[in-house]
Amino acid sequence: MGEDTGKGSAGKKASLSLQAKFLLGLAVIFLCFSGITSLLIYYYEKKALEEKAFQQTEMVMAAVESVREYVREVLRPRMYDILADEQIFVLEAMSTSYVSRVVMDLFRKNLPDFEYRRVAVNARNPDYEANELEQRMIDYFATRKEAGEWKGIVKTDQGRFYMSFRPIRFSRSCLNCHGVPEDAPSLIVENYGAARGFHRSTDVVSGVQSVSIPVDFSLSKIMNVAWSVIFAAFFVVFSLYGVVWYFFNNVVVNNLKTLLEIFRGTLRDEKGVQLYELARTKDEFDEMAEAVQSVASHLREAHGKLEDYAENLERKVAERTGALEQSKKRLREQIAERSLELKTLNTITELVTQSVQLPEILPRVLLEALRAVSAKGAGIYLLDREHGVLRLQCQRNGGELEAEIPFEPTLCLTMLEKESMDFEGFISEAGGRQRDLTGSEPLLLQSLNVPLCCHGQVLGVMTFLGVTVDGVDPQQLELLFSIGHQIGITIESLQNIARLLESKELLQSVFDGITDAVVLLDHEYRIKMVNRAFLERHKVELEQVLDRPLGALPRHKNCPFLLISDDLRFTSRKPTENVVETAEGLVYEIRMYPIFSEEETVRFIVCYARDITEQKQVEQRMQQTEKLIALGQLAAGVAHEINNPLGVILCYADILREEIRDAPEQRREDIEVIEKHARSCQRIVTDLLNFARGQKSDRRLYSINAVIEDVVAMVRRQFMKKRIDFVMELAPDLPELLIDRDRMRQVFLNLLMNSSQAIAESGVIRLQSSHLPPEGKVRVVVEDNGEGIEAEVLAKIFDPFFTTKPQGTGTGLGLSVSYGIIRDHDGDIRAESRRGEFSRFIITLPVPRDSDTPF
Numbered sequence: 001m002g003e004d005t006g007k008g009s010a011g012k013k014a015s016l017s018l019q020a021k022f023l024l025g026l027a028v029i030f031l032c033f034s035g036i037t038s039l040l041i042y043y044y045e046k047k048a049l050e051e052k053a054f055q056q057t058e059m060v061m062a063a064v065e066s067v068r069e070y071v072r073e074v075l076r077p078r079m080y081d082i083l084a085d086e087q088i089f090v091l092e093a094m095s096t097s098y099v100s101r102v103v104m105d106l107f108r109k110n111l112p113d114f115e116y117r118r119v120a121v122n123a124r125n126p127d128y129e130a131n132e133l134e135q136r137m138i139d140y141f142a143t144r145k146e147a148g149e150w151k152g153i154v155k156t157d158q159g160r161f162y163m164s165f166r167p168i169r170f171s172r173s174c175l176n177c178h179g180v181p182e183d184a185p186s187l188i189v190e191n192y193g194a195a196r197g198f199h200r201s202t203d204v205v206s207g208v209q210s211v212s213i214p215v216d217f218s219l220s221k222i223m224n225v226a227w228s229v230i231f232a233a234f235f236v237v238f239s240l241y242g243v244v245w246y247f248f249n250n251v252v253v254n255n256l257k258t259l260l261e262i263f264r265g266t267l268r269d270e271k272g273v274q275l276y277e278l279a280r281t282k283d284e285f286d287e288m289a290e291a292v293q294s295v296a297s298h299l300r301e302a303h304g305k306l307e308d309y310a311e312n313l314e315r316k317v318a319e320r321t322g323a324l325e326q327s328k329k330r331l332r333e334q335i336a337e338r339s340l341e342l343k344t345l346n347t348i349t350e351l352v353t354q355s356v357q358l359p360e361i362l363p364r365v366l367l368e369a370l371r372a373v374s375a376k377g378a379g380i381y382l383l384d385r386e387h388g389v390l391r392l393q394c395q396r397n398g399g400e401l402e403a404e405i406p407f408e409p410t411l412c413l414t415m416l417e418k419e420s421m422d423f424e425g426f427i428s429e430a431g432g433r434q435r436d437l438t439g440s441e442p443l444l445l446q447s448l449n450v451p452l453c454c455h456g457q458v459l460g461v462m463t464f465l466g467v468t469v470d471g472v473d474p475q476q477l478e479l480l481f482s483i484g485h486q487i488g489i490t491i492e493s494l495q496n497i498a499r500l501l502e503s504k505e506l507l508q509s510v511f512d513g514i515t516d517a518v519v520l521l522d523h524e525y526r527i528k529m530v531n532r533a534f535l536e537r538h539k540v541e542l543e544q545v546l547d548r549p550l551g552a553l554p555r556h557k558n559c560p561f562l563l564i565s566d567d568l569r570f571t572s573r574k575p576t577e578n579v580v581e582t583a584e585g586l587v588y589e590i591r592m593y594p595i596f597s598e599e600e601t602v603r604f605i606v607c608y609a610r611d612i613t614e615q616k617q618v619e620q621r622m623q624q625t626e627k628l629i630a631l632g633q634l635a636a637g638v639a640h641e642i643n644n645p646l647g648v649i650l651c652y653a654d655i656l657r658e659e660i661r662d663a664p665e666q667r668r669e670d671i672e673v674i675e676k677h678a679r680s681c682q683r684i685v686t687d688l689l690n691f692a693r694g695q696k697s698d699r700r701l702y703s704i705n706a707v708i709e710d711v712v713a714m715v716r717r718q719f720m721k722k723r724i725d726f727v728m729e730l731a732p733d734l735p736e737l738l739i740d741r742d743r744m745r746q747v748f749l750n751l752l753m754n755s756s757q758a759i760a761e762s763g764v765i766r767l768q769s770s771h772l773p774p775e776g777k778v779r780v781v782v783e784d785n786g787e788g789i790e791a792e793v794l795a796k797i798f799d800p801f802f803t804t805k806p807q808g809t810g811t812g813l814g815l816s817v818s819y820g821i822i823r824d825h826d827g828d829i830r831a832e833s834r835r836g837e838f839s840r841f842i843i844t845l846p847v848p849r850d851s852d853t854p855f
Contacts, residue, residue, distance in 0.1 A: 061166065160219060725763075
């Protein structure tokens, strides 16, 4: 029997092994994958090529349609208007077909790949008669009136082209040339005849227009890419094939062989012999199946023996299954509850991040919390630590809740540190003072209470009416604790934000309280903070300067900080101090205070600018006054010593002139020279005496305008010879001033003479007067457009004996005397000048009060 079996087995053809089947299938899969990938790449690239060609043809079509629209709507009507004869037809300017073809022919010279054709059946020009493909497209559009375009790749004798076709339907204006030959312009009939291109109608597709682009080269490139992908994929697949073969052989095949050896060693009867024979004709899985069937037969035999025991086991399994179903149901309910709790917590988290006002947040949070706890009402209390009470902020169905409850939060710190859930002990200990004082428990102590805490500090309590700690499961208690902690964090954050805003407002108030300009710069010299004085002085808004570089100010030329931009680099913590002068003549004292970080780098710079222009002017006036006093005293002494000898010299010169009346002319001229220079010295001495002790003022109420007009009338004729004009801008409503008219004339005369000397050939002297009611003063300005005054000279022009005139032409006392006269009238005089442009003298005189007016 065994011999027959061996012969039968030998006659069977050996089956492929499991490894060979797997590798063969894997190779087929890899090859299919490579082929599909290459096909997808080919079709994707082809689709991209068609899309690109479509866009290009659309651009060409749009250009053609634009040209045709221009000819049809603009050029043709205009030609009819100009020619005034509808029988005249200029083909080159009035035919849309001709113009569009000419334009596209020119277009093709630059881009020869593009070919545009506009053809028709029975075309007027036989060169544009539709070919076979174009005739098929005309029939296509004729049968599909809704179709407005056809596009795709077409294979022709010349190769493959991407072509875009559009139908041609004649408009009513086109029938003038393509309708009845008798109505067409005679020129068209003469040139083309009456047989072709006529009898068109507006509802029939008469032709097509197309744009074609050759795509043979691009498709060849795409095909090359696809083949490259196939070869690359083949190489990768071959490599993966080897790796998979190695791992499959070591991980799967070897383990199966080991398992089969176990079966062979276990089944040593006839079944074992059959299993051994099958291993030679089948793969490993088939051999495994045979082994399993053999084991199954043994199990069936044992199954019968176990059936008697199965009845009791089935009953127990049924009971256990029922219990598992109940557990599963309870688990689903718990999951639903946890999902609701998690949704509630997420909703509360969203609410507390949507607003910065507690009165907006708390009622909505309370409503969401009530959805997680079955309570008849609820309320939220916030702690007032200063007074040690809880104050009710909001409630829902909790009208019986007390508005205030005494509370001691320090008793709860231990519970918060241990994260205890002992809510009853928490509220009983902290809120027990009211019970001790009144003898009755507040409603808060009879409810479920959740602490609102953050960083170990109690900030409030959320209380739920009609429910106690025993009526809530541990998971809900944990949820409530999380909600309370989240609300506590929000309260703490909002309180910190409020304190931060308050600090910022306080700091800004301090900044704004400083009347001088203050700017805070960061290490990159960007403006981080400014005060109101800075904004008002530079006439800018806060949004225009904040976070912008200092040099980018809209009106940065007036900013004094830019004048010391080189001094913004600090090497020590010592502040810097500078005095600068702007182009407008304003003087600022600049102080820079660096603020260093822990890394010893400049983090911020506090810039402070104080306007000391008036202070400098006062100092200059004081110096000028002290100088005048000292020089006046010196001049008085010198004048007294020189005046008497000069009188003697003049007296003897007069005597000599009388004695030598008959002497030669030369001697008389010598005496006149002595007398001239002696009188010049006497005049200087007189000026010195007047400068030193002043003159007795005869002050009365006079119009300053009248004084100016008198002086101008005095010198006008003389100045006209030098071609100097006067511009008078005198305010008509000036109040009268208490002045010495003669001395004031002397002041204006000195200023006008100086102006005339500063003007080289011709020029203008401008005199202005105005009233300054807020200051109680009158201002007079004398300005000329002469050569101007140097800056270093401008500081000395009021000094006695200082002059820029040639020697012998001036004493240098004119402006000093004028300065003294103005100061004697309690006024002020100052000079401004720009070299080569102007010189300006500004005089301010006080308007007398009623008590100052003489009777």
